Amino acid sequence: MATGRTHRPATRSRGIPEATVARLPLYLRALTALSERSVPTVSSEELASAAGVNSAKLRKDFSYLGSYGTRGVGYDVEYLVYQISRELGLTQDWPVVIVGIGNLGAALANYGGFASRGFRVAALIDADPAQAGKMVAGLPIRHTDELEAIIEDNQVSIGVIATPAGAAQEVCDRLVAAGVTSILNFAPTVLSVPDGVDVRKVDLSIELQILAFHEQRKAGEDLGGAVAPTSLPKAAVDRSERPGPDGDVPVVMPA
Amino acid sequence: MATGRTHRPATRSRGIPEATVARLPLYLRALTALSERSVPTVSSEELASAAGVNSAKLRKDFSYLGSYGTRGVGYDVEYLVYQISRELGLTQDWPVVIVGIGNLGAALANYGGFASRGFRVAALIDADPAQAGKMVAGLPIRHTDELEAIIEDNQVSIGVIATPAGAAQEVCDRLVAAGVTSILNFAPTVLSVPDGVDVRKVDLSIELQILAFHEQRKAGEDLGGAVAPTSLPKAAVDRSERPGPDGDVPVVMPA
DNA sequence: CCTTGTGAATCGTTTCACAGCA
DNA sequence: TGCTGTGAAACGATTCACAAGG
Numbered sequence: 404m405a406t407g408r409t410h411r412p413a414t415r416s417r418g419i420p421e422a423t424v425a426r427l428p429l430y431l432r433a434l435t436a437l438s439e440r441s442v443p444t445v446s447s448e449e450l451a452s453a454a455g456v457n458s459a460k461l462r463k464d465f466s467y468l469g470s471y472g473t474r475g476v477g478y479d480v481e482y483l484v485y486q487i488s489r490e491l492g493l494t495q496d497w498p499v500v501i502v503g504i505g506n507l508g509a510a511l512a513n514y515g516g517f518a519s520r521g522f523r524v525a526a527l528i529d530a531d532p533a534q535a536g537k538m539v540a541g542l543p544i545r546h547t548d549e550l551e552a553i554i555e556d557n558q559v560s561i562g563v564i565a566t567p568a569g570a571a572q573e574v575c576d577r578l579v580a581a582g583v584t585s586i587l588n589f590a591p592t593v594l595s596v597p598d599g600v601d602v603r604k605v606d607l608s609i610e611l612q613i614l615a616f617h618e619q620r621k622a623g624e625d626l627g628g629a630v631a632p633t634s635l636p637k638a639a640v641d642r643s644e645r646p647g648p649d650g651d652v653p654v655v656m657p658a
Numbered sequence: 659m660a661t662g663r664t665h666r667p668a669t670r671s672r673g674i675p676e677a678t679v680a681r682l683p684l685y686l687r688a689l690t691a692l693s694e695r696s697v698p699t700v701s702s703e704e705l706a707s708a709a710g711v712n713s714a715k716l717r718k719d720f721s722y723l724g725s726y727g728t729r730g731v732g733y734d735v736e737y738l739v740y741q742i743s744r745e746l747g748l749t750q751d752w753p754v755v756i757v758g759i760g761n762l763g764a765a766l767a768n769y770g771g772f773a774s775r776g777f778r779v780a781a782l783i784d785a786d787p788a789q790a791g792k793m794v795a796g797l798p799i800r801h802t803d804e805l806e807a808i809i810e811d812n813q814v815s816i817g818v819i820a821t822p823a824g825a826a827q828e829v830c831d832r833l834v835a836a837g838v839t840s841i842l843n844f845a846p847t848v849l850s851v852p853d854g855v856d857v858r859k860v861d862l863s864i865e866l867q868i869l870a871f872h873e874q875r876k877a878g879e880d881l882g883g884a885v886a887p888t889s890l891p892k893a894a895v896d897r898s899e900r901p902g903p904d905g906d907v908p909v910v911m912p913a
Numbered sequence: 914c915c916t917t918g919t920g921a922a923t924c925g926t927t928t929c930a931c932a933g934c935a
Numbered sequence: 936t937g938c939t940g941t942g943a944a945a946c947g948a949t950t951c952a953c954a955a956g957g
Contacts, residue, residue, distance in 0.1 A: 422948060428867040432846065446916065455848035458916095459950055466918055474917045475957045491867050492874030499866070506768055510761030516846055516863030521870065560873055561866070584876060585869040587862075591687065591771055593710040601872045603865050607842075608771030610858050611754070611816070612683040612746050614840040615776065617856045618815055619747030621839060677926060701938065713938095714928055721940055729934045729939045 419490070423464045427487050429454045430461070434484045446477035488521075498525035498557045500583075502574050503566030504534060504544050507589060511565060512540035525557040530570065547574075554581035561585045568592045575602075674745070678719045682742050684709045685716070689739045701732040743776075753780035753812045755838075757829050758821030759789060759799050762844060766820060767795035780812040785825065802829075809836035816840045823847045830857075 433453040437445060447465075451458040465471060465478070471486055472478045488494050499517070501508050504527050511517075512527055527544045529535070535546045545553065553559070562578040564571050564586060571590035578586060585601045588594055591609075594602050688708040692700060702720075706713040720726060720733070726741055727733045743749050754772070756763050759782050766772075767782055782799045784790070790801045800808065808814070817833040819826050819841060826845035833841060840856045843849055846864075849857050 420948070424871050425864075425868055427871070428861075428864040429848075431867075433848075448916085453848070457950080459952095460948090462916090462918065463949080470918070472917050473957065474955075475915045477916070490871070492870040493867065495874075497866075497870055497873070506761055506765030510765050511862065513761055514862055517866065520863060520867060522863075522866055561869055563866075585873045587865050587869060593684075593688075593708070599876070601869060603869055605860055605862070605865060606683075607766060607769055607860070608775060608777075609680075609683040610842050610860060611752075611772065611777055611818075612686075612748065612775060613680055614816055614842060614856060614858055615747040615752055616679050616682070616745070618752070618840045619750075621854070675925070703938085712928080714930095715926090717938090717940065718927080725940070727939050730937050731935070732938070 419467045423467055424491075426454070426456065426460075426464055427491055429456070430464070431484065431487045431491070431493075434480055434487070437480050438484055442480055444473075444477045444479055447472070450478065493521040495521055497522050497561055498559045499523070499561040499563055500526045500528055500550075500553060500557075500559050500578075501563045501565060502528045502547075502550070502578070503564060503570070503590075504529040504539055505565065508563075508565040509539050511563060512542065522561075525559055526553045528553065530566070550574075550577055551581045554578065554583060559583060561587070563587045563589070564594075565589045674722045678722055679746075681709070681711065681715075681719055682746055684711070685719070686739065686742045686746070686748075689735055689742070692735050693739055697735055699728075699732045699734055702727070705733065748776040750776055752777050752816055753814045754778070754816045754818055755781045755783055755805075755808060755812075755814050755833075756818045756820060757783045757802075757805070757833070758819060758825070758845075759784040759794055760820065763818075763820040764794050766818060767797065777816075780814055781808045783808065785821070805829075805832055806836045809833065809838060814838060816842070818842045818844070819849075820844045 430450065433450055434445075436453070437450075445453075447458040447462045451461040454461070462472075465483075468486060468490055471483055485494075499522055501511050501524060504512065508527065508529070512524055517524060524540070524542060527539055527542050528547055528550055529544050530547045532546060534544045537544045554562075560583055562575075562583040562585070564574055564578075566574055568590045571588065571592045572594060575586060575588070575594045575596065579596055579600055584599060586594065586596070586603070588602055588604045589606075591606050594604075596602055685705065688705055689700075691708070692705075700708075702713040702717045706716040709716070717727075720738075723741060723745055726738060740749075754777055756766050756779060759767065763782065763784070767779055772779060779795070779797060782794055782797050783802055783805055784799050785802045787801055789799045792799045809817075815838055817830075817838040817840070819829055819833075821829055823845045826843065826847045827849060830841060830843070830849045830851065834851055834855055839854060841849065841851070841858070843857055843859045844861075846861050849859075851857055
């Protein structure tokens with residue numbers, strides 16, 4: 404979910420629900436695969452199962468875009484690909500910059516999924532002068548000093564932050580000051596941004612922690628009961644038991 | 659959200675809402691930072707703002723865990739760190755394997771956030787024989803042939819898939835057959851898994867597409883109207899207009 | 914007859930607002 | 936007095952079930 408308090412609460416016109424927007428890329432991927440196999444039409448049932456959702460949800464989602472199906476038949480694949488692409492804004496070109504070219508930044512730079520949608524990596528930026536000039540994914544790494552100029556020259560409105568947590572807020576501030584209004588943040592920090600700027604967060608360690616929660620539950624069920632003594636009296640907890648957490652996350656990469 | 663149809667619908671005992679579970683790691687991070695600065699207590703207001711949520715939500719979330727605060731005062735930082743860690747299952751050790759050691763897999767292997775929570779990278783696995791034996795993040799890359807043995811020897815229940823999309827389902831099947839019951843999937847595919855296996859998905863390109871949607875909206879608003887002719891008659895769309903999408907995503911890395 | 918599109922019912926989450934307690 | 940804990944209200948998303956329409 405976007406972190407910054409954004410998203411017009413009023414405006415009330417073509418309101419596509421957030422949950423629906425988040426699924427459109429999923430449908431698009433499934434449709435693209437069908438399109439490659441030259442499948443002309445799909446039913447909501449088929450497409451839903453390819454996208455990993457149920458058909459009622461899919462139909463409701465599509466109903467927000469308009470009436471693009473044919474009753475008794477299904478949806479025209481090419482037509483839907485086009486409609487969803489347009490709705491998502493992928494029929495235009497989006498230059499993005501990636502800041503922080505460690506392993507993660509490099510992985511992102513090499514990621515084919517960007518180019519094949521409307522995204523074009525306009526520049527790779529890193530704070531380490533020693534990295535400057537090195538080629539990654541066919542692009543030279545440029546130094547942070549050039550950040551503002553790069554944003555302006557390329558009309559970049561989307562920035563990807565793949566720096567260590569400590570650097571993220573400063574990078575974010577500079578991106579925003581230079582005109583970026585959407586940020587994809589891989590650093591494990593809460594970024595604060597002015598109104599009108601969207602932040603989305605991808606946090607590897609959080610995803611694992613959620614898995615661990617469910618995993619623990621499963622283990623508990625195998626034994627047929629609650630896993631841990633869930634409610635021991637507060638006084639019983641020895642403060643030194645967990646000896647004061649072990650230094651938080653040097654984070655993703657030396658950037 | 660988890661993709662596989664999982665999550666016990668019945669059981670009905672200590673039901674912590676999914677939305678709450680997903681925020682616990684966030685609180686934990688904020689609390690850990692406070693703990694390092696030796697802050698003894700926080701109010702819901704302070705902690706909420708550090709975690710980027712509002713205080714009512716945070717209090718409701720904590721109320722599912724129990725009554726861990728003190729009215730008029732706030733929450734004991736160390737105590738809460740411990741309670742949340744335990745609830746998330748982070749007081750135990752979780753061995754994980756990472757399959758697919760391209761740039762992304764390497765970034766994950768180097769990611770400090772794993773070790774500092776209860777996660778231990780038990781092995782790195784790649785299908786490329788030429789990679790086998792190379793050291794990444796202090797661990798040797800091992801060949802896919804060894805996958806089953808590694809899982810068993812290390813009692814691994816959590817697997818991370820960072821392979822190209824084409825390989826993901828097969829890797830997933832092998833992981834599950836070998837006993838893995840939680841999967842974090844970075845490949846842009848819908849994985850199908852048997853009941854009882856949890857899948858969480860991180861998709862870089864989807865996040866960007868969601869940003870593009872909102873970005874487009876902003877651009878449209880600047881001009882004070884709808885961006886695109888949102889509803890043109892179906893017949894008007896020339897099928898050859900978007901010439902059949904350009905090959906989906908070679909994906910993350912040559913793995 | 915088949916599949917879409919959608920009101921209405923349901924479910925889960927968030928927010929409000931205040932009683933309860935240190 | 937101040938902040939937690941929580942019922943109750945509001946909101947949003949999902950699912951149901953069926954009428955509409957090719």
